Amino acid sequence: MATRTRRAQRRTEALTRERIVEAAVELLDTAGESGLTFRALTERLATGAGAIYWHVANKNELLDAATDGVVAAALAVEPADSPRDGIRAAALGLFDAIERHPWLAAQLALQLSRSPWGSVTPRIFESIGRQVLALGVPEGSLFTATSALVHYVLGAAGQNAANAxxxxxxxxxxxxxxxxxxxxxxxxxxxxxxxxxxxxxxxxHDDREQFLAGIDLVLAGITAVHLGGDAGADR
Incomplete structure (x- = not known):
């Protein structure tokens, strides 16, 4: 009895929020949102529901954390040689993440429309917006230009994932x-x-090439409107 108690204590102590989120992503990938339950989590993590609730209050918080974790990993790209390359790298990171995780597109749409004050929306806007700022887009036009890119990336990537x-x-x-x-x-x-x-x-046609061609079209429009045609082409 004492041995089982010590094992349970060690298992609980080893359980972290990061491990719970990782397991949640695994469940979402294999079973979808409906398959993400605290019962399924307890079975996967070999722990009790109380230990999970100690780290995560409810399913919505868990979905938010899983979405944020996947997005953070997708945007952790190598420094780019130019703002344009940085935008393309971030866009492809999100494109690939949405393709790998079928549940992600719907969660991102919810994040942007219902809880833009959460961590996910600022993370995406920061990653792409810094590069838009580095292009030389003037203050007052940054939100519109960045929004155009963000909405194209998430919309096109989400549609591609649905087609997949x-x-x-x-x-x-x-x-x-x-x-x-x-x-x-x-x-x-x-x-x-x-x-x-x-x-x-x-x-x-190649979906990734088509996706990147769309990014280039949006960037060409930003350049033409805000940077005087070719003024920002090499930035």
């Missing part, structure tokens, strides 16, 4: 894109002239 829930392999993806392209090509030319014109581009 479909075809599981490159062969299936190629077949899927070919079917989409063919369907668009067969649309009524009078009603869908533009959609028909771009249908062939659907085949074989």
């Amino acid at each position: 829930g479909g075809p599981p392999s490159e062969v299936d993806r190629a077949e899927f894109l070919d079917a989409v392209s063919q369907a668009w090509e067969e649309l009524d030319p009078g009603d869908y002239p533009f959609t028909r014109a771009i249908a062939a581009e659907i085949r074989g």
Whole structure:
């Protein structure tokens, strides 16, 4: 009996908030938000619910902490040679994180819309906004320029992650894109002239390249509007 008590004490002492959050991320990745329960956590961590509640008050706090932990890791990129490279690196970090963690896109949308005072939204804005500031965007335009980038990154990455829930392999993806392209090509030319014109581009496109091309378009717009065309091109 005493031995079991000492083991329980050691297990409780070894339990940290960081380990709980790590286990929560694992559960979210494998079972989704509905699978993240304190009962599932106690089983995964081999501990009691009380030990978990000592570190985390409720599921919402746990979701916030899991989201913040994943975002922090995604934005921990190497220093870039230029603000543009820094923006691209942060954007790709978030893109890859959202692709790896299917639950993340929905949590980020909630964070931005319902609790922007939490840790996640400032973390994302700080990471990208510092680079926008370094580009030379004037005060008074920083929020708009940074918001445009943030919303593009999260929107495009979230849509890509949603699409990734479909075809599981490159062969299936190629077949899927070919079917989409063919369907668009067969649309009524009078009603869908533009959609028909771009249908062939659907085949074989690379999601990451398309994502980065979108970042470059947003940056080109910021440069043209706020930095006088090519003024910030090499910054």
